[in-house]
Amino acid sequence: xxxxxxxxxxxxxxxxxxxxxHCRKRGRAFVRxxxxxxxxxxxxxxxxTIGRWHDDALAVLDAVTQGPQILVxxxxxxxxxxxxxxxxxxxxxxxxxxxxxxxxxxxxxxxAFDAETRARLERDGVVHLPSDYGGEPYPITRRLxxxxxxxxxxxxxxxxxxxxxxxxxxxxxxxxxxxALRIAEQLQSDEVVVSLVKNGDHRLSSEIDLARMLAxxxxxxxxxx
Numbered sequence: 733x734x735x736x737x738x739x740x741x742x743x744x745x746x747x748x749x750x751x752x753x754h755c756r757k758r759g760r761a762f763v764r765x766x767x768x769x770x771x772x773x774x775x776x777x778x779x780x781t782i783g784r785w786h787d788d789a790l791a792v793l794d795a796v797t798q799g800p801q802i803l804v805x806x807x808x809x810x811x812x813x814x815x816x817x818x819x820x821x822x823x824x825x826x827x828x829x830x831x832x833x834x835x836x837x838x839x840x841x842x843x844a845f846d847a848e849t850r851a852r853l854e855r856d857g858v859v860h861l862p863s864d865y866g867g868e869p870y871p872i873t874r875r876l877x878x879x880x881x882x883x884x885x886x887x888x889x890x891x892x893x894x895x896x897x898x899x900x901x902x903x904x905x906x907x908x909x910x911x912a913l914r915i916a917e918q919l920q921s922d923e924v925v926v927s928l929v930k931n932g933d934h935r936l937s938s939e940i941d942l943a944r945m946l947a948x949x950x951x952x953x954x955x956x957x
Contacts, residue, residue: 733751733755733760733761733762733763733801733802733803733804733949733953734762734763734764734765734789734792734793734797734801734802734803734804734813734816735747735748735751735752735762735763735764735765735804735805735806735809736789736803736804736805736806736808736809736810736812736813736816737764737766737767737770737771737806737808737809738806738807738808738809738833739807739808739836739870740770740777740863740867740870741770741771741806741807741809742766742770742771742772743764743765743766743771743772744771745806745937746935746937746942747804747806747830747936747937747942747945748764750942750945750946751764751804751945751946751949752764754946754949758950758953760953761797763792763796763797765788765789765792765796767780767784767785767788767789767812768780768784768785768788773788777871778858778871778873780876781875781876781879781880782811782812782815782837782876782879782880782882782883783879783882783883785808785812786812786815786816786819786883789812789813789815789816790816790819790820793816793820793823794820797823799823800822800823800824800825800956801823801824801825802824802825802826802827802828802949802952802953802956803816803817803824803826803827803828804827804828804830804945804949805827805828805829805830805832806830806831806832806936807830807831807832807833807836807906807907807934808833808836809830809832810829810830810831810832810833810834810898811832811833811834811835811836811883811885813827813828813829813832814827814829814832814834814885814890814892814915815883815885817892817894818885818890818891818892821891821892821893821894824892824894825894825895825952825953825956826894826895826896826897826952826953826955826956827892827894827895827896827897827952828896828897828898828899828945828948828949828952829896829897829898829899829900829912829915830899830900830936830945831899831900831901831904831906831907831934831935831936832898832900832907832911832912832915833906833907833911834884834885834886834911834915835880835884835885835886835887836907837876837877837880837881838877838880838881838884839886840906840907841872841877842877845859853872853873853874853877854874857873857874857875858871858872858873858874859871859872860872864905864906885915885918886914886915886918888918889918889919889920890915890918890919890920891920892919892920892921893920893921894921894923894956895921895923895924895925895952895955895956896915896916896919896921896923896924896925897924897925897926897927897948897951897952898912898915898916898924898925898926898927899912899927899929899932899936899941899944899945899948900912900926900927900928900929900932901928901929901931901932901933901934901936901941902928902929902930902931902932903930903931903932903933904932904933904934905933905934906934907934909928912926912928913926923955925948927944927948929941929944
């Protein structure tokens with residue numbers, strides 16, 4: 733099993749550690765990692781792009797794991813997990829998206845920016861967006877937006893046949909819950925489950941949320957055994 737973290741997150745987050753502990757109890761192999769510019773990895777966050785982080789994820793999948801894997805992606809990690817599954821379909825037994833956010837650079841950033849923010853991004857090459865989770869503002873680069881367009885998934889069918897379970901909070905202030913329905917509509921797989929959590933936020937890290945995620949992991953694992 734491989735966990736794909738979110739934007740400006742790292743491999744020591746609540747969901748990653750809960751998954752690791754769960755896999756240890758079940759005797760399953762588990763991998764968590766940091767993209768370049770995240771957590772313990774080298775590189776500057778502002779130099780990252782969706783494609784560069786996709787390359788990081790594929791390098792981990794190719795070099796560290798063997799056989800079919802269950803991919804679990806949170807937020808941006810959901811986009812990365814989908815990209816990884818499309819690139820390596822033979823290596824994927826199933827996929828779980830937690831508040832998955834494919835195409836967010838276009839749909840939730842560029843299209844949501846006002847004219848002033850777009851002009852500043854075009855002029856300066858970077859804008860700094862406040863974080864809802866504390867810490868420094870996010871540096872969002874023009875390169876991140878432009879390169880992200882090479883990896884959009886929701887504009888057409890997503891060629892995956894594996895089981896997919898999407899979990900999304902209906903009180904998510906960062907990624908609209910209807911994104912999960914858009915993903916489900918585009919997936920070619922017939923084995924797609926969407927779970928909407930009425931009082932769930934973007935993080936989905938409460939005890940009950942974690943239990944729901946782990947149950948989804950077990951269900952996908954049982955179906956792929």
